[in-house]
Amino acid sequence: MVGEQLIPRRRARCCSDEVRCEACGLYALCRTAGLENPDSDLLDRIVARHQPVAKHEILFGAGDAFATVYAVKSGAFKTSITPDDGREQIIEFHFAGELLGLDGIAWGRYPYTARALEPGSVCAMSFDHLDLLGARFTEFQSHLIHQLGGRLAQDQWASTLARRYSAEERLAGFLLSVSERLGAHGFSADEFRLPMSRDDIASYLGLATETVCRLFRRFQAEGMVIARGKYTRLCDLDALRGLFPVQAPGGGAVIEVAAAPGVHALSAAGGGRVP
Amino acid sequence: MVGEQLIPRRRARCCSDEVRCEACGLYALCRTAGLENPDSDLLDRIVARHQPVAKHEILFGAGDAFATVYAVKSGAFKTSITPDDGREQIIEFHFAGELLGLDGIAWGRYPYTARALEPGSVCAMSFDHLDLLGARFTEFQSHLIHQLGGRLAQDQWASTLARRYSAEERLAGFLLSVSERLGAHGFSADEFRLPMSRDDIASYLGLATETVCRLFRRFQAEGMVIARGKYTRLCDLDALRGLFPVQAPGGGAVIEVAAAPGVHALSAAGGGRVP
DNA sequence: CGTACGCTTGACAAGCTTCAACATAAGTGG
DNA sequence: CCACTTATGTTGAAGCTTGTCAAGCGTACG
Numbered sequence: 093m094v095g096e097q098l099i100p101r102r103r104a105r106c107c108s109d110e111v112r113c114e115a116c117g118l119y120a121l122c123r124t125a126g127l128e129n130p131d132s133d134l135l136d137r138i139v140a141r142h143q144p145v146a147k148h149e150i151l152f153g154a155g156d157a158f159a160t161v162y163a164v165k166s167g168a169f170k171t172s173i174t175p176d177d178g179r180e181q182i183i184e185f186h187f188a189g190e191l192l193g194l195d196g197i198a199w200g201r202y203p204y205t206a207r208a209l210e211p212g213s214v215c216a217m218s219f220d221h222l223d224l225l226g227a228r229f230t231e232f233q234s235h236l237i238h239q240l241g242g243r244l245a246q247d248q249w250a251s252t253l254a255r256r257y258s259a260e261e262r263l264a265g266f267l268l269s270v271s272e273r274l275g276a277h278g279f280s281a282d283e284f285r286l287p288m289s290r291d292d293i294a295s296y297l298g299l300a301t302e303t304v305c306r307l308f309r310r311f312q313a314e315g316m317v318i319a320r321g322k323y324t325r326l327c328d329l330d331a332l333r334g335l336f337p338v339q340a341p342g343g344g345a346v347i348e349v350a351a352a353p354g355v356h357a358l359s360a361a362g363g364g365r366v367p
Numbered sequence: 368m369v370g371e372q373l374i375p376r377r378r379a380r381c382c383s384d385e386v387r388c389e390a391c392g393l394y395a396l397c398r399t400a401g402l403e404n405p406d407s408d409l410l411d412r413i414v415a416r417h418q419p420v421a422k423h424e425i426l427f428g429a430g431d432a433f434a435t436v437y438a439v440k441s442g443a444f445k446t447s448i449t450p451d452d453g454r455e456q457i458i459e460f461h462f463a464g465e466l467l468g469l470d471g472i473a474w475g476r477y478p479y480t481a482r483a484l485e486p487g488s489v490c491a492m493s494f495d496h497l498d499l500l501g502a503r504f505t506e507f508q509s510h511l512i513h514q515l516g517g518r519l520a521q522d523q524w525a526s527t528l529a530r531r532y533s534a535e536e537r538l539a540g541f542l543l544s545v546s547e548r549l550g551a552h553g554f555s556a557d558e559f560r561l562p563m564s565r566d567d568i569a570s571y572l573g574l575a576t577e578t579v580c581r582l583f584r585r586f587q588a589e590g591m592v593i594a595r596g597k598y599t600r601l602c603d604l605d606a607l608r609g610l611f612p613v614q615a616p617g618g619g620a621v622i623e624v625a626a627a628p629g630v631h632a633l634s635a636a637g638g639g640r641v642p
Numbered sequence: 643c644g645t646a647c648g649c650t651t652g653a654c655a656a657g658c659t660t661c662a663a664c665a666t667a668a669g670t671g672g
Numbered sequence: 673c674c675a676c677t678t679a680t681g682t683t684g685a686a687g688c689t690t691g692t693c694a695a696g697c698g699t700a701c702g
Contacts, residue, residue, distance in 0.1 A: 255573025
């Protein structure tokens with residue numbers, strides 16, 4: 093009997109730094125596994141919740157056997173690979189509410205290393221004992237397919253972004269993307285802490301650290317942002333959108349779909365919007 | 368009763384330009400739908416096989432409702448979007464044996480346009496009547512999850528490639544990727560026809576057409592490739608790998624996994640290799 | 643056989659990286 | 673709590689890669 097005690101949908105700190113379950117990428121999967129039923133301990137056998145993670149802690153390493161999908165509850169992570177030349181290449185950043193490790197499903201191993209950018213917590217869903225789900229397994233898969241499909245479209249987009257655009261456009265696109273993703277999970281969309289270093293941003297965008305620095309300075313001189321260290325405020329979203337005019341397809345769709353109740357992943361075209 | 372007549376696993380032209388079913392990305396899904404049983408017409412109600420496609424023909428357009436996943440049987444396709452500025456941006460190329468349209472699953476619409484680069488044929492799997500699969504639906508989903516996971520890892524990789532590397536490295540990586548993908552589906556890995564224009568390659572790699580031209584010429588001058596128009600021969604794979612030292616993760620894994628019999632998608636860590 | 647499109651090549655300009663030096667912030671031990 | 677050390681961030685100048693513009697060439701297709 094763990095029940096509500098371990099599922100604090102609304103914690104004391106309402107505007108806490110921890111994402112609500114309803115806004116988490118794992119929500120649909122957890123719900124399938126019995127989240128809605130406090131008496132069921134099925135969920136607890138599949139999902140280890142609220143695991144604290146220290147800064148710089150490694151969640152999984154490149155090549156580790158795939159067994160778990162993580163959801164970031166609070167804090168932020170980076171995924172990266174380190175080729176032979178030793179220079180770390182950032183693959184993606186992962187903020188509260190987003191999933192980590194899905195890419196390992198096909199290969200059976202995680203293709204990159206996941207490391208915490210700051211202290212935080214995760215929920216860990218074990219994929220080893222999904223047979224416990226029984227009849228719910230099919231529904232579970234449907235939600236998983238939705239998650240994968242959404243990530244696929246998002247990554248195609250990020251890939252295209254990186255190829256086509258100039259340094260200025262990339263940084264604008266990056267800031268807008270962070271803003272949108274934080275906003276989609278219930279955090280402030282125009283004022284936040286960028287938990288990663290300038291080096292990480294540069295690696296992610298395929299630029300030199302110095303270029304990122306200069307661009308932050310220029311954006312600030314032009315009144316578009318205020319950047320003091322990791323603290324970042326987007327003052328003029330429209331100006332940033334002017335620099336990066338293309339809207340990401342399905343940016344927030346992952347969440348909408350995942351949170352929509354009763355969606356049949358393979359036939360529904362997005363389902364209804366979450367109020 | 369169509370049976371074997373419509374499933375020519377070995378056509379008259381053994382080394383035909385058409386990929387074998389066993390090497391096709393849809394194979395595991397087709398098998399689930401009854402490919403192994405010639406008497407079953409279930410497959411025919413779900414998959415429209417060997418549809419001819421003319422050069423430049425559009426398979427689906429950006430924004431069209433998602434209903435079908437295509438497998439390229441022969442020929443090649445490009446997927447692209449055309450933003451407001453009117454300049455077409457290539458998202459990805461798709462060769463024989465590869466899937467098209469998976470990205471539409473989450474959004475319910477195809478996020479880009481798919482167009483034939485040359486005359487070819489496709490198999491079209493309708494996602495509207497999957498309820499026909501009945502008890503096999505779960506297995507079907509497992510294979511689908513594998514496909515999605517594989518594509519996810521591959522796209523992460525392509526994205527990273529585009530960001531980090533110089534023009535020279537990108538073209539080397541591109542040629543190696545084409546080589547590997549063609550080889551994985553039973554075609555020659557060091558001598559092939561590049562069906563797309565230099566413009567398309569440039570757009571895909573985020574370079575100017577002229578840069579791609581100059582690089583082809585330089586590669587040829589250095590004896591790494593022979594390029595006469597679309598005909599391409601990779602003479603020195605090792606030299607190319609020297610330019611682009613990082614191995615793509617799970618490059619051929621999609622096929623291996625999809626073709627492996629009886630793999631349970633969510634638990635198997637890659638399964639056995641296909642002989 | 644002719645025309646149109648794609649491909650190739652050259653000259654120049656711009657943007658970004660690299661290298662180097664310095665400033666600031668974050669961590670560490672006395 | 674402060675001084676020291678190390679990592680991270682910022683700024684400037686020089687050079688190289690790549691894009692842009694312009695023109696000529698080859699080839700494919702009607």
